[in-house]
Each structure stands twice: as structure tokens, then as C-alpha cells.
Amino acid sequence: MLRHKAYKFRVYPNKKQQVLIAKTIGCSRFVYNHFLALWNEEYAKNKKGLSYNACSAMLPKMKQAEATHWLKDVDSIALQSSIRNLADSFSRFLKKQNNKPVFKSKNHPIQSYKTKNGNNNIELKGKCIKLPKLGLVKCAKSRELKGRILNATIRKHASGNYFVSILCEEKIEVLDKKIVPIGIDLGVTNFAILSDGRKIDNNRLTSKMEKKLKREQRKLSRRALVAKENGTILSEAKNYQKQKRKVARLYEKVVNQHNDFLNKLSTEIIKNHDVICIEDLNIKGMLRNRKLAKSISDVSWSKFVAKLKYKAEWHSRAIIKINRWFPTSQLCSACSHQDGKKPLHIREWTCPKCQAHHDRDINASKNILKEGLRLHAQNLS
Incomplete structure (x- = not known):
């Protein structure tokens, strides 16, 4: 094709x-x-x-x-x-x-x-x-x-x-059929939690560079003030322009690291799975939360989903999005008992019906997979 x-x-x-x-x-x-x-x-x-x-x-x-x-x-x-x-x-x-x-x-x-x-x-x-x-x-x-x-x-x-x-x-050559579906729960502490039990670490690239970026940006601000005091326009202030390029190089390094991580992970998932189930997250809405906005923008969920989409289209893989209101964290993946909403600090819980002990995120990814496969079968019929 x-x-x-x-x-x-x-x-x-x-x-x-x-x-x-x-x-x-x-x-x-x-x-x-x-x-x-x-x-x-x-x-x-x-x-x-x-x-x-x-x-x-x-x-x-x-x-x-x-x-x-x-x-x-x-x-x-x-x-x-x-x-x-x-x-x-x-x-x-x-x-x-x-x-x-x-x-x-x-x-x-x-x-x-x-x-x-x-x-x-x-x-x-x-x-x-x-x-x-x-x-x-x-x-x-x-x-x-x-x-x-x-x-x-x-x-x-x-x-x-x-x-x-x-x-x-x-x-673009179509990849071999794997018949290995996967559910993906996107997170902040861990970037992605897969239904097979794997947790993909969030490298927190921006936060690692944050101290260095702050230091260099303060230098940039000081040089802008010096240029203003000397009556020099910023486009002609050599020290300011030199520092501006230095700050830009740091940001460019972060972007390149992000893209490398996202490309490798999305390619690995597409190669090994023919049905990928993910949540249809309202990322714009989540960014309005002042406590989580910085962490969410750092992990680049939107970019990752976009890469999964076009690579899936290239290689005839199926991306199934489940409803954002589906109670992935409330359902027991073993018996489907709904245990009610849980605050974010609870990372593990035991199902009161079947006594199965769950890691909150892995359980959510398993529920995403189950619901995704149900929707996929519905679309095929």
C-alpha cells in the first residue's frame, strides 16, 4: 500500500x-x-x-x-x-x-x-x-x-x-498478524501500564532538565534587562541572542528525547499487537487541573496516541478507543464486580466479591482490554 x-x-x-x-x-x-x-x-x-x-x-x-x-x-x-x-x-x-x-x-x-x-x-x-x-x-x-x-x-x-x-x-509493508491484543492505561507516575503486566517508566525528561532550564532562562532575563538599560533592541543584543540560542537548544534536546521515546514505544506496540485498546481521554480538559497540568503536558499523551494511530493505519492494526466514562478503576478485572470510585492515593485494592488482589493501574488496563475487545467484536459483526 x-x-x-x-x-x-x-x-x-x-x-x-x-x-x-x-x-x-x-x-x-x-x-x-x-x-x-x-x-x-x-x-x-x-x-x-x-x-x-x-x-x-x-x-x-x-x-x-x-x-x-x-x-x-x-x-x-x-x-x-x-x-x-x-x-x-x-x-x-x-x-x-x-x-x-x-x-x-x-x-x-x-x-x-x-x-x-x-x-x-x-x-x-x-x-x-x-x-x-x-x-x-x-x-x-x-x-x-x-x-x-x-x-x-x-x-x-x-x-x-x-x-x-x-x-x-x-x-509500506503490512506486518504479520499477531493476534495478541493489548490494553493500555496511560498514567503520570508510569507513562503506560499494559494489560500484560508491564509498566513503562515515565522518563520525566522536562522535569530532569527543569533546574538547568530555570538557570539559563534567568540568565536570558538578566541579559534582556541589560540590553533594555543600554537602549539596545533585543534583535541586536549579541549576548541576549547567544543566550536565547542556548535556551532553545535545551528545549530542542528535550523534544528530541521525547520523540525518540514515543517513536520507539509506539513502534514496539504496533509490531507486537494487532488490536490496541486505549481510553478516549479528554486531555484538554485534564490540562485545566492546575495540580496535574504540568505532569500531563510533560508525558505527551496526545503525541503518543497520534503516533499509534498513523502507524496502526500503515500496518493494518486496529486502535479501539473506549469511552472515557467507562469505570476502568472501579471494576474487578477477574469477576467484573464494581467496587465504587476510589481516590487517587489508593494504588492497590482487594475485590470484596472474589478476593482478587489488584494493582490499580494493571487492573484498569485489563478492563480497557476487555471493553475494547467487546467493542471490536461489535464493530466486526
């Missing part, structure tokens, strides 16, 4: 390439904001907006105009992609699928542009990647690309690091 799969690599552009990347990002942002302003005017008049073709036809004239002739210096496909992104965003807005598009800011921590593959102008060559206008850029290639390259997105992070994401169309 043909699927779209992205490969992300770190790239090391030279000074000349860095200048061209910055130029392309700036021009792409300018084109996006320029046409968004025109789009908003049209929408205010007739509630419809412009079209991709209408905006695309204006672009050559902008390149010829004296005020904006510098648009010719960058990758033309990147500029067309900006208009395409705007058209798609406005189309979703008109269908009430997302909010109205907003203007792009040059102060966003991640700056990027997208270009398409045509006549093999995007390809990996040894330890380099060939990109339109940039030529060969040094690349940390960690794996081989499979399938046909569709496009590439070049990103510059606030840390000063550059990355390229290459989207490929490739054939």
Missing part, C-alpha cells in the same frame, strides 16, 4: 547557503502575508476569498515590479508553495475546519519553507543532500530513503540548527 512517509535529517549549510535559506524563508513569508492581506479584503467584500490560480498568476508580475524584483533571487517553487499553503488554509477555514489564517511572524521560533521535487532536483548524494538553488548541502544521513521523493521542507530552529524533512511516497 502506497503511503506518504517523512524522513527528517539535520543539515549543515555553509555561510552562503545559510544566507540563501534566510532569504527564501523571508520571501516565502512576504508572499504569504501579501496574499493573505488581499484574501482578507476579498473575504470582507463577498465572504469567499481569492483562489490559488488567481494569486499564482499575480506572482510573475510581482517579480517584474521594481519594488519586489528581489523575489527572483530565491526558489520559485517555494513561493508557489506559500500560496498553496494559504489557499489550503483558507479552504479549511471556509469549511469551518480551522480558524482564519493569520499573518506569519519573523519572530516565530521555527522558520521554514517548502519546495517540490522536479527532475530529481531533490536527492540524497552520499553525505549530502541536493536541494533547489542551494545545491549540495552537508547532511547527517541516518537512514536510506525509500520510494519517490515528493517534496522537502527546510527548517531553521531557534537553536540555530537546520533540518530538512523529505516527504516520500513509498510502499
